[in-house]
Amino acid sequence: MDLRTPDPNPGWLSDDELSQVRRRMPILCVEAIPVRVDGLGKISEVGLLLRASPEGAMSRMLVTGRVMYGETVREALFRHLEKDLGPMAFPLLPTTPLPAQVAEYFPLPGMSPFTDERQHAVSLVFIVPVTGSCDPRQDALEITWLTPEDAVSDANMAEMEGGRGTLLRSALYGTGAL
Amino acid sequence: MDLRTPDPNPGWLSDDELSQVRRRMPILCVEAIPVRVDGLGKISEVGLLLRASPEGAMSRMLVTGRVMYGETVREALFRHLEKDLGPMAFPLLPTTPLPAQVAEYFPLPGMSPFTDERQHAVSLVFIVPVTGSCDPRQDALEITWLTPEDAVSDANMAEMEGGRGTLLRSALYGTGAL
Amino acid sequence: MDLRTPDPNPGWLSDDELSQVRRRMPILCVEAIPVRVDGLGKISEVGLLLRASPEGAMSRMLVTGRVMYGETVREALFRHLEKDLGPMAFPLLPTTPLPAQVAEYFPLPGMSPFTDERQHAVSLVFIVPVTGSCDPRQDALEITWLTPEDAVSDANMAEMEGGRGTLLRSALYGTGAL
Amino acid sequence: MDLRTPDPNPGWLSDDELSQVRRRMPILCVEAIPVRVDGLGKISEVGLLLRASPEGAMSRMLVTGRVMYGETVREALFRHLEKDLGPMAFPLLPTTPLPAQVAEYFPLPGMSPFTDERQHAVSLVFIVPVTGSCDPRQDALEITWLTPEDAVSDANMAEMEGGRGTLLRSALYGTGAL
Numbered sequence: 001m002d003l004r005t006p007d008p009n010p011g012w013l014s015d016d017e018l019s020q021v022r023r024r025m026p027i028l029c030v031e032a033i034p035v036r037v038d039g040l041g042k043i044s045e046v047g048l049l050l051r052a053s054p055e056g057a058m059s060r061m062l063v064t065g066r067v068m069y070g071e072t073v074r075e076a077l078f079r080h081l082e083k084d085l086g087p088m089a090f091p092l093l094p095t096t097p098l099p100a101q102v103a104e105y106f107p108l109p110g111m112s113p114f115t116d117e118r119q120h121a122v123s124l125v126f127i128v129p130v131t132g133s134c135d136p137r138q139d140a141l142e143i144t145w146l147t148p149e150d151a152v153s154d155a156n157m158a159e160m161e162g163g164r165g166t167l168l169r170s171a172l173y174g175t176g177a178l
Numbered sequence: 179m180d181l182r183t184p185d186p187n188p189g190w191l192s193d194d195e196l197s198q199v200r201r202r203m204p205i206l207c208v209e210a211i212p213v214r215v216d217g218l219g220k221i222s223e224v225g226l227l228l229r230a231s232p233e234g235a236m237s238r239m240l241v242t243g244r245v246m247y248g249e250t251v252r253e254a255l256f257r258h259l260e261k262d263l264g265p266m267a268f269p270l271l272p273t274t275p276l277p278a279q280v281a282e283y284f285p286l287p288g289m290s291p292f293t294d295e296r297q298h299a300v301s302l303v304f305i306v307p308v309t310g311s312c313d314p315r316q317d318a319l320e321i322t323w324l325t326p327e328d329a330v331s332d333a334n335m336a337e338m339e340g341g342r343g344t345l346l347r348s349a350l351y352g353t354g355a356l
Numbered sequence: 357m358d359l360r361t362p363d364p365n366p367g368w369l370s371d372d373e374l375s376q377v378r379r380r381m382p383i384l385c386v387e388a389i390p391v392r393v394d395g396l397g398k399i400s401e402v403g404l405l406l407r408a409s410p411e412g413a414m415s416r417m418l419v420t421g422r423v424m425y426g427e428t429v430r431e432a433l434f435r436h437l438e439k440d441l442g443p444m445a446f447p448l449l450p451t452t453p454l455p456a457q458v459a460e461y462f463p464l465p466g467m468s469p470f471t472d473e474r475q476h477a478v479s480l481v482f483i484v485p486v487t488g489s490c491d492p493r494q495d496a497l498e499i500t501w502l503t504p505e506d507a508v509s510d511a512n513m514a515e516m517e518g519g520r521g522t523l524l525r526s527a528l529y530g531t532g533a534l
Numbered sequence: 535m536d537l538r539t540p541d542p543n544p545g546w547l548s549d550d551e552l553s554q555v556r557r558r559m560p561i562l563c564v565e566a567i568p569v570r571v572d573g574l575g576k577i578s579e580v581g582l583l584l585r586a587s588p589e590g591a592m593s594r595m596l597v598t599g600r601v602m603y604g605e606t607v608r609e610a611l612f613r614h615l616e617k618d619l620g621p622m623a624f625p626l627l628p629t630t631p632l633p634a635q636v637a638e639y640f641p642l643p644g645m646s647p648f649t650d651e652r653q654h655a656v657s658l659v660f661i662v663p664v665t666g667s668c669d670p671r672q673d674a675l676e677i678t679w680l681t682p683e684d685a686v687s688d689a690n691m692a693e694m695e696g697g698r699g700t701l702l703r704s705a706l707y708g709t710g711a712l
Contacts, residue, residue: 024425026423026427039256069381075218095305097353102429102453112710129273175274191558203555203562206560206656247559250645276632280631280632289606300562347529348526356469396606397608397627399629448575449573450575451571453710454708533629
């Protein structure tokens, strides 16, 4: 007899199922680069999340996560922004589902600039201005705001996992911020 | 002896010079589609300007104008938005100079979907969320907010000059708003 | 004892698994709009596939299909183009994984302009010039080449499933072909 | 009495007029990054032009030039590609006038990453696969084909004028070639 609370989202995958599917299908993700902009839309600061791995290693991250079944790309983006930056960040979501970049992560290096040992993930990457105050939750220790130049410094890029330093540099170049 | 007030922008063109250059060079313009968005960035309304021509004919317009010498695309976009929507519109300018569309206007029809009898103009078109209240100035009589569906209705598109109805439809399709 | 030939792609999903996953996760797809272009890159014709459903209903389709585990977006695009247009189509693949459009298909209407009753699919849509001769295989009966105007006629759009007429119109508008 | 041959393009500007207008209006340009691609559209090589300035200094350039009055962006792109790469380069022009990047060049540094001491220019930048053989004409001494990594090496970037090294790096990052 199963006494568990009914799954609130029966259409979604359990952790076990997810870990299986992750080795069988590309996983669709969204990724957000939180930025502060001036009145003309020019990027003045980039927000990077500081994360500690279970082993205690620190790394710098973007806002990222899966798109769930039945969820639009916009909804997924909003959900992950709220989860990572808190409810008072007031992100300005893009008017279009067309991303600034598409990043393809593979478990093994060499197929693309991006790796993710857990899965083959394809990530739609958006630059998202945030207008409120950020209060990182979950496993993020803090958010650091850096100038675009500092954000893509070699030191910072070395702390970003899976090639996300390259992704960040690429996205910022496209905006003229660098 | 020249008693005129010194030209505040000596690098810019007089009306006479402009009308000459307009027949000799493509003119770089920016164009903004003002929109209202919901919390997820989805377009709920599109703002169209109602204009009266010197002959009294009415037409529906987007925010549009030239990029001046020494001005960035962002600055031109901001200047024209402020001029057409007033200082309290609080537009959210794009983080990138990459436009949603490029529209090429020619004096004669047939070279592109877009015509402008005054000039050969190339317009970088942006979708710009506005968050404040709009108070059209200059020659615009009013701004009307329409649902995306109404904005691209055949009736409305017929009132837009130079193929801008096609431009609007194209840009809105790309956002998933239609 | 299992005498079957070993699965050549053990990382991929069986039909049963796929039909289950399709109701639990968004499926990443690619979609190609085959076009003929003139020497300046301007679209002169659009290729639509004619398909017969198992029930015998005819519909017009784009080239479309899933991205498999371990496959890049480019590889998936090439594989589906070859499968649907034959080995002599010589498609010119895009230099970037950034799509012309992102189409979100949901089983139920209302969440986006696009529906797919089998699944929640997110499709990266590319416009792909083909330079060779097309020889549709699989379940496609034939490929028809239409002018951009004819391709988005009301009659044709009514024959395209899942909102793909809207997608086609949107993508063609963005190129200035309409 | 004026005995000169009539100007074949009376709508275009003389050198004198051009040099005047260049200090009064932004000049619309196109810029092409010539590339070789593999069968999947992935960039394998980047073509850089070697130019000698009137003073004898060498620099590496992209294909670049103005859009003329009455000319589409596509036509300008084709004209400059043919002028710089010769008639047998067989470039594959983009299906859309939407550029990969927009680069704003100003006479003075600090307004953007890009400078051009002659003018304020706004450049629509395209990545253009070439399939034939290149035979640089005009003032280009030769075209060199480099891997994407070599093309954006610090040594090469230092030889590119006006910030075009940054532009190249930015455009290549967006394709996943780096």
